[in-house]
Structures are given as structure tokens and as C-alpha cells.
Amino acid sequence: MTDPQTLVDNAGTNEQLESLFARDSFELPLLSDAASKLLSLCSDADCSPKELLDNIRRDQAIATHVLRVSNSAMYSAGVQIVSLQQAVVRLGLQRIREIVLVVTCQSRIFSVSGYEAEVRDSFKNSLATAGFAQEIARTRRASVEDAFLCGLLHDIGRPVLLQATVDFEAANRITFTRDEVLQTVETHRIAVGSRLIEEWNLPGRASDAVLQQNGSATDDRSDEAKQLQLAIGLSKTLLVPTTEDFQPFFQDPLVESLNIYPDQLQAILDQGEKILDLIGSTQ
Amino acid sequence: MNDTERPFDLVVVGSGPAGVNAAIAAANRGARVLLIEREKQVGGSCVQYGTIPSKTLRETAVTLTAFKRRSGGVYDISEREGLEIRSLMTRLHQVVEAHQATTRRYLDCAGVESMHGVARFISPHELDIRSNLGESTIVYGEKIVIATGSRPRNPPEIPVDHENIMDSDSVLSMTYLPRSLVVFGGGVIASEYASTFASLGVDVTMIDRYPTPLGFLDSDLAAGFLDQYESYGGKFVGNAKLQAVEWDGAFQVVTTLEDGTTIESDKALVAQGRVANTDSLAVDAAGLALTDRGLIGVDQHFRTKIPSIFAVGDAIGSPALASASMQQGRYAANFALGNSGDVVEGATPMGIYTIPEIAYVGLSEADARKQHGNIIVGQANLADCARGQIMAVSTGFLKLITDETGRRLLGVKILGDSATELIHIGQMALDAGFDIDRLAHTNFNFPTMAQAYRSAALDVVLKRRCAADRSALSEPSGLTTAAI
Numbered sequence: 001m002t003d004p005q006t007l008v009d010n011a012g013t014n015e016q017l018e019s020l021f022a023r024d025s026f027e028l029p030l031l032s033d034a035a036s037k038l039l040s041l042c043s044d045a046d047c048s049p050k051e052l053l054d055n056i057r058r059d060q061a062i063a064t065h066v067l068r069v070s071n072s073a074m075y076s077a078g079v080q081i082v083s084l085q086q087a088v089v090r091l092g093l094q095r096i097r098e099i100v101l102v103v104t105c106q107s108r109i110f111s112v113s114g115y116e117a118e119v120r121d122s123f124k125n126s127l128a129t130a131g132f133a134q135e136i137a138r139t140r141r142a143s144v145e146d147a148f149l150c151g152l153l154h155d156i157g158r159p160v161l162l163q164a165t166v167d168f169e170a171a172n173r174i175t176f177t178r179d180e181v182l183q184t185v186e187t188h189r190i191a192v193g194s195r196l197i198e199e200w201n202l203p204g205r206a207s208d209a210v211l212q213q214n215g216s217a218t219d220d221r222s223d224e225a226k227q228l229q230l231a232i233g234l235s236k237t238l239l240v241p242t243t244e245d246f247q248p249f250f251q252d253p254l255v256e257s258l259n260i261y262p263d264q265l266q267a268i269l270d271q272g273e274k275i276l277d278l279i280g281s282t283q
Numbered sequence: 284m285n286d287t288e289r290p291f292d293l294v295v296v297g298s299g300p301a302g303v304n305a306a307i308a309a310a311n312r313g314a315r316v317l318l319i320e321r322e323k324q325v326g327g328s329c330v331q332y333g334t335i336p337s338k339t340l341r342e343t344a345v346t347l348t349a350f351k352r353r354s355g356g357v358y359d360i361s362e363r364e365g366l367e368i369r370s371l372m373t374r375l376h377q378v379v380e381a382h383q384a385t386t387r388r389y390l391d392c393a394g395v396e397s398m399h400g401v402a403r404f405i406s407p408h409e410l411d412i413r414s415n416l417g418e419s420t421i422v423y424g425e426k427i428v429i430a431t432g433s434r435p436r437n438p439p440e441i442p443v444d445h446e447n448i449m450d451s452d453s454v455l456s457m458t459y460l461p462r463s464l465v466v467f468g469g470g471v472i473a474s475e476y477a478s479t480f481a482s483l484g485v486d487v488t489m490i491d492r493y494p495t496p497l498g499f500l501d502s503d504l505a506a507g508f509l510d511q512y513e514s515y516g517g518k519f520v521g522n523a524k525l526q527a528v529e530w531d532g533a534f535q536v537v538t539t540l541e542d543g544t545t546i547e548s549d550k551a552l553v554a555q556g557r558v559a560n561t562d563s564l565a566v567d568a569a570g571l572a573l574t575d576r577g578l579i580g581v582d583q584h585f586r587t588k589i590p591s592i593f594a595v596g597d598a599i600g601s602p603a604l605a606s607a608s609m610q611q612g613r614y615a616a617n618f619a620l621g622n623s624g625d626v627v628e629g630a631t632p633m634g635i636y637t638i639p640e641i642a643y644v645g646l647s648e649a650d651a652r653k654q655h656g657n658i659i660v661g662q663a664n665l666a667d668c669a670r671g672q673i674m675a676v677s678t679g680f681l682k683l684i685t686d687e688t689g690r691r692l693l694g695v696k697i698l699g700d701s702a703t704e705l706i707h708i709g710q711m712a713l714d715a716g717f718d719i720d721r722l723a724h725t726n727f728n729f730p731t732m733a734q735a736y737r738s739a740a741l742d743v744v745l746k747r748r749c750a751a752d753r754s755a756l757s758e759p760s761g762l763t764t765a766a767i
Contacts, residue, residue, distance in 0.1 A: 049533035082458055085447075088534040089462060089549055134446075141332060141453045144446035203458070256415040259323045261401060 017176060017184040020168050021192060026160045027167075038062060042097045049093050056100065057084055058278060060126045060152050061159070064200070065103040066096065067149075071201035082203045083145035114178065115162045121239075122158045124279050128235030129154055129228070131275035135268045136227050139260060149202070150209045150228045151235075157193030161185045190214070217253030230254045238272050239279075291317045293619060294410060294424030295612075296402045296564070299327025300605040301596030302430030303386055305612035310393035314620055317422060318390065318397045319412055324383045325390065325397070327432050329605055332452040335382055337475065339375045340455065341636055344482045348638070349700075352675040371460075371483070398422070404569035407589050426591050426619040429579060430612060431564065433557040433597035440525060441467060441553050447530040448551045451476070460485055461549035465538050467528075469496035469521070471635050473554035474508060478638040481517035488546055490538065494521040497635070501648045503680075504641050507698040511639055511678060520544070559598045576600065585615035593619050607631050629714045634703035639679055642706035645694030645713050648684055657687040659750070661719070661743030665699040668738070669730035676700060681735040683709075683719065689747025690718045701732055708736055719743045 038055055041047045056062050063084060070081040070091060081087045088096055112119050130151030137147035165181050168174075194211035198204065205224060212225035213232060230252070237246055246269050249255060250262055260268075292314035295306045303325065306318045322331055329335065390397065398420070400412040410427065412420045435450035437443045445453035451472050462485065466477045469491030477496075481487040489496060489512075496512075496519055497505040509519060524541040528551065531537050536551040559577045566573060570589050574580055579587060579594040586593050593615040596608035610631075632644040651658045665671040665679035679699020685692055695709030712722060723740035727733045 050531065053533045085534050086459055137456075138445045138453075141445060141456055143456045143458045144444075146458055251416050259321075259415060261321075261413070261415055262417045 014180065014184065016168075016174075017165065017181065018188075020164060021161055021184065021188040026164050026192070026196065038100050042100050049088070052093070052096070052100075053084065053088060056096075057148075058127060060123050060156065062100065062103065063152055064156060066099055067202055068200035069099045069103060080201065080203070082206075083149060085145060112159070112162050112166050115166065115181075118182070119159045119162060122155045124239060125232075125235055126152050126155050127279050128238055128275050129231045131271070131278055132234040132238075132268065133228055133231035135271045136231055136258070136260070139264050139268060140223070140227070140258060142223065142227065146203070146205065146224065147227060147231075150206050150224060151231050153193065153197055153202070153206060154210050154213055154228055154232065155189065155193065156196060156210075157189030157191070158185055160196065161189055161192060217257040223258060226254055226257055230258065234269070235275075238275065290423040290425060291315050291396075292424070293317075293426050293428065293616060294319065294422055295428045295430055295616075296410065297327060297430035297432055297560075297596070297598075298322075298325040298386075298397075299329050299430060299432045299596060299608065301432075301598075301608035301612035302327065302428070303390065303612070304609040305428045305430060305595065305616040306395045307389055307393045308613040309616040309620055310390075310395045312617070312620055312622060314616075316393075316395045317424065318395050319402045319410070319422075320397065320399060321401045323399065325386050326379075326383050328434065328452065329432070330379055330382055330386075332455070334605060335379055336375055336455050337451070337479070338636055339378050340371060341475065341479045341638065343371045343374075344479045345638055348482050349674070401563065403563060403565040404567075404571075405565070407569045407591050424591075426593065427569075428612070428615055428619065429561070429564065429566075429592065429594040429598050430596050430608075431560040431598050433559050433603065435553070436556040436558045437553060438555055441528045441551075442530070443553055444530065447536055448528065448553065450553050454552050457550065462486060463548040463550075464488075465490060465536060465546055465548040465551040466554060467491070467525070467551065468554035468556075469493050469498065469519070470554065470556065471497070472557075473552075474512075474637050475635065476552055476554060477517055478508070478512050478515070481512055481515035482638050484516075486516060486548075487512075488518045488520060488548065490520045490523045490525070490540070490546070492521075492523060495519070496521075497637075497641070500641065500643075501696060503648075503682075504643070504696055504698050507639070507678065507680070508637050508641060512637070515638075520546075557597065557603065559600070561598055584618045585611055586618070602631065602633075604631070604633065606634075630710050632703075632706045632710045634706065636703065639699045640702035641696075641698050642702035643694065643696040644706050644710045645692070646684060647694060647696070648682070651684045651686075651693045655686050655693065658693065659685045659687065659689040659743050659746050661685070661739040661741070661746065663735035663738035663742065665732060665735060668732055668735050670732050670734070671699075673730060674700065681705065681739050683722070683736070683739045683743055685719055685743050685747075689743050689750070690720065692717060692719060692722075697735075699732075705732055705735070708733060712736075 041052050041055060056066055066084065066087060067081060070087040079090060081090060130148045133147035133151035134144050137144045162185060165176065169176065190211060190213060194207045197207040197210060209222065209224040209228050212221045213228050215221050215225065215229065217226065234249065250265060255265055293309040294317045295302045296319050298318055298320040302318060306316045310316045398412055400414045402410045402412050405411050408423055408425065410422050412422060435452055437450055442448060443450050454476065460483060464480050464485050464487050466473050466487060466489045469489060473489060474496050477487050477489045495505050495509065497508055526541045527539045529537055535547045535549060538546045561573055561577055561579055566579065569592055571579065571587055571592065578600045579598050581587055581594050581599050585595050595611035595615045597603045630644045632642060635641040646654065648660060661683045663681045665676050665681065676699060681697045683692060684694040692712055695706060697705050719740050722736050723744050725737060727737055
């Protein structure tokens, strides 16, 4: 039988977390090693655009920051920037360097004490999801850039809410139970993530796809949302350390809904090594 | 065999223009018809990636440019920076869905059954249909029509990634207009996309191994297209040999030519022809073989060497036009069922949806000279028509090609707004055997672009009179007048 005091404590913790997660603005922190790597690249006038962009692209938080700042009034001049490539083309490499410098110097570095593993896993999953989403889009002749963005941002709510929790705990000298935090974050991460994408003036279709990332294969969600859902599933299977069994996906109703045939799915799965390399390079 | 009451009288593989028309024609004659399609919706690549989406984008581009021209500066219209293709194509899904719904309705009304999956032959009468989940269904058809269409040809030397270097199936997946675009190719699809994007303010460079775009056309049509395309800022690099094309991994496509020229662009489009979707059909299991171009050989009835199997549309090659494919599908289905039905005769017009449009029917000027020697060509400039003036048209022409007598119509060609609509008057005139005087005396509505037919016909009449006068004044030794 559960201790009544624990129940009271749990009830109080839930309300506080719920109230915290219901607020409008959150900070998006950075990982310290990604930030320092990029600072070093930005300071090197001879650094290749490809290397700079690869590093931005591989890091969910940096990429999101760059896109968010690119869309700010100061830089965008009324143009909505919808992808990193477009950001570089429109703003130029020099401006991108400036933005990365601003972002890396001014943004908070992660201090999610007790949740480092969850945050790193979220980043890895997001990158893998982005990789698979790209390949699915390429197969379907849909927008590859959009798919990458949706994949990269689909779980952005998680690190943001975890950081907000840790900050709140520190500021108010309270401690929530780990399970309570993780459960509440899981409940709210999608809606918060979708809202943040919209607040950062990123494309509405990314916000919509992230919001609708869970559902049935036969519902009337957009193909972008179903594509994202399939990519999430594939990335989880790819990153599970002991088994890598993709066979169930050949019977997945999502595959049918997206009109992907077995040979096409196999070609997507064959990109798994490339996606693992991408993740590996960020470690 | 099917586990149903009776086998299918006709199985049609592919639901593009050819396949749909074959299926409906057969069903309307009481046949039990099965239509197989690998995409989720009917229509084929024509609806999903090709004709409908590209012409929808083109229509928006044409409307914007025409509005600017015709509003006489009353409204200052400029494309928003950062214009998204999606916003330009907000109607696209409605157009595609409407077309698919209409097609679906026609198929349902005709009682055509359908199946979703990829088909391959296992015998001259049997097909194995595989679903997305790998499930197999065997169907039996007394007769089978192959209408599998075609897909973009991706040359091995250009690394198409459908993201930065695209083909015509993926080019409209872009969610924003690039600032610059290289188009590889100089044929119909390359020219259509190049002129559409150029008119929307994209810095377009066409690169082709031939000296001019649309080189198969009469030189005046090709030159007219090039003039207009260049007026939008488009560039054409002809006689070009590619050395390398690559995405630099950061933000541009770098194209290097053998002469050392380098062209950088945000994106690239490869439009260097199409290949038939026949490779996955396993036609050998049916006793057929593909040609070395991957096409299916047929006779004048669209019948292969296997009596139960017919093929139509892009799967058999030229002319690879939706209009011709529709007619082929109807004919083949009727013939397969033992009906004489529609006979393929009459002129087939050609329409090219560049900006401006190009259309022709009958003999080209070049072919007419080869076949008939002296010819007379009557011309009307669309800018001289009252309707052309109202529409602020500044370029374009309509030409009637006649034989030496200036009476028999051999061909019509049009460059300008609505060319693909106007050409049908010429088509009807050719099919009905009208002579030029009929056109010269026809009372067209005023003001209309169709009046250009009368103007061009009168030009022919004038020229033949001049030719007759010169002939009457010529030396008895028989100096003849040259064709005008």
C-alpha cells in the first residue's frame, strides 16, 4: 500500500510540474562540447563551410538555435528561413558564424544534473530520426530538408523541460522524484516542443508534424507526421544496443500508408550505417 | 486463377492517362476489368509528380506575370522574398484531389475494379501483384494492357539526390524557391521548368549538349521561346559537355563543364529524358522482351508479339504525350476485346507548356519543305490582334503552313498565350480538310486570339496572289517564284 504522505507529496509535485510546464517560454540550452567545437570552428577563418554546417546540422540544439536566431527580426528581413541550407544561402556564411557565436556565447550550457543520460539519448534519437526521415522523404520524393528538420526537432520538448525542471528545483530548493519528472516530461514534451517550434518562427508544417507524431497509420494526419512517426520507430530500433530487428517494419501499417514497398524500405534501412556514423561523429 | 466468378476480360497495369482510358473503354463495352496501380491514388505520375503539379505551378507563374503586364502598373506586384513553392501551389492538393476524384468517379461509374500493388508477369495471362506489405495476389486476364508509363532518366554521371540535385519527380518537393537553379537538358520538360522558374524570379541556367533548346522544333518557335526565357533573366549554355556535377556538402551545386566553366547554383534539376517503367514487369515470363531502350514493341494495334498482351503510352515510347496515350489506351482496349472501335487517325497536336506556350499540329515548316518543296507560310503576330493588345501581349505568332498553291493546309504552329488551346482550331481544320480560304472567310468572335487564324490565312492568300502575279510576269523559260 502506498504511503499516504508520498501520495500527498506526489500530488503536490505533479501540480508544480504541470504548472511549470504550462508556462509559455523555455530556454533551449546547449551541450558544452558541441558549443566549444563550434566556437573553435567559427574562430577559424579557414574552416570549411562544409565542416561548419556539418557540425551545426548534427547538433539538434545548435541547429535549432541557428534557425531560431536566423528567423529573428535582426537577421531575417522578413524571409522565413525553413532550413539550415536556406539559412546559409540567404544569410551567407559570415552571418551564420556570427549567429553561432552569439548562440554559443550567450546560451546556457547544459547542467541537467541527474538527467544527462536522458538528454544525450534524446539528442541521439533525434539525430537518428532526422537521418531516417530524410531517407524516407527521399524515397517518397517529398521535401528532404523539411523531413530532416522535423526529425531533428521532434523531441526538442524533452531537454527543454528537463532543463526547466532542474532550474526550478535549484531556484526553489525542492526535489521532484525522478519518475515523476520523467513521466510528466513524457506527457508534455510533444505539445511543448510543437509550441516552441511555432514560437521560434519555424515552419508551421514542422510544428504540426511534431505535434502529430503519434497516431494510427490510417488516421487523417499528414504524410509528414506519419513519415516522422516511422522514422522515430526506425531510429529507436537502430539505437537499441543489443538487437536490431527491423523485420516488423515490413508489416507496419505506416509503411503501407506511406506507400513504401519492401525494396524501398530495405534501401532506407541500408542507410542505417551512414546514420550511425553521423551520430558517432557527435560523440 | 482468380477465386472469383469469372476471370477478368482485361487487366490494365497502370492508371495513368493510357491505363484509365483503356480500362473505361473496355468496361463500357461490358468487359470485367481490373486496373492495377502501384501508387495509392489513380492517375499515375502524370497526376502525382508530372503534368498536374507542374502545370499548377506554371499557372500561378503565368497568372502573376500576366497580371503585372495587364494591370498596367496599377498594382505593384512583387514576389515576396522567401517565397515558398508550397504557397505558390496552395491549390495543388485541391487540383490533384479533384482530378483523382473525377478519375475515380469515372472508373466507378464504368464498374472498373482496382487493385493497389506492383505487378509482374508470371505467364502471358497471369500477373503477380505485390502489396506494400509483400503480400502476393495472382490475377488472370484474358487480355492484358501494359500502361506503366515512365519515370525521369537519371544519368549516371549526375548524382541525383532528390534534395539538392533533383529530377522532375522531386523538383516540386522544394519548399522554397531557390535563388538560383541549373537545369540540365534542353527538351520539353527542361524548357517548361526553366521558363516557369525564371518567370518567378529564379536565376536559371539551362545547360545542354545541343546548341539550342527545343532543337526539334522549327527554328522560329525555338528562338521565340529562347527570347522570352532570356527576357526573364534565364541563361542557356549550349554545346556543353559536363565534366562534373556535385553538391559541395554545404550550400551549393557546383557544375563544371569540360571547357573549364564553373556554374554554382542553390539547386539543380536534371531533365534529360524519361525511361519506361518496364524493368520490374518481368515481361520475359510472358514471352516478351524489351527493346534496347527498355520499351515494349507493338504493332499498329498496340499488340505485342504475344496475342494476349498489349502495350500503350510511354511504355512504347514516342510520342509520349498524355493525349496520344489516352487515345492509344482506348484503341488497344477496344481492339483487345475484338471491337474495331476508335480508329487512331487524325492529327495529334503537340503542346509545350513553356512560358510562352508553344503548340503545333500537322507538318512542321521544315518537314513541309522536305515533303512538298515550295510552300507558303502565312503569319499573324498575336500582338496585332485586338485581343492580344487587350491582354498586353507583346510577342508570339500564329503561322499556317500550306502547299505551293497556298490552298491546302499542311500544318499550324503557334507561339504565345493559349497556344495549346488555339491549336485545336488548326487541328479541326486539318482533320476536316479545310482549305485556307475557308479559314480566311471564317467569322471568328471579336476580340479573340482565334482571329489570328483569319489574319494568317489572309496572309497566305496575299502571298499566293503575289506568287501568281510573279509567275504571270515570269520569263517563258519558266523561272518560278521562290516560296515566300
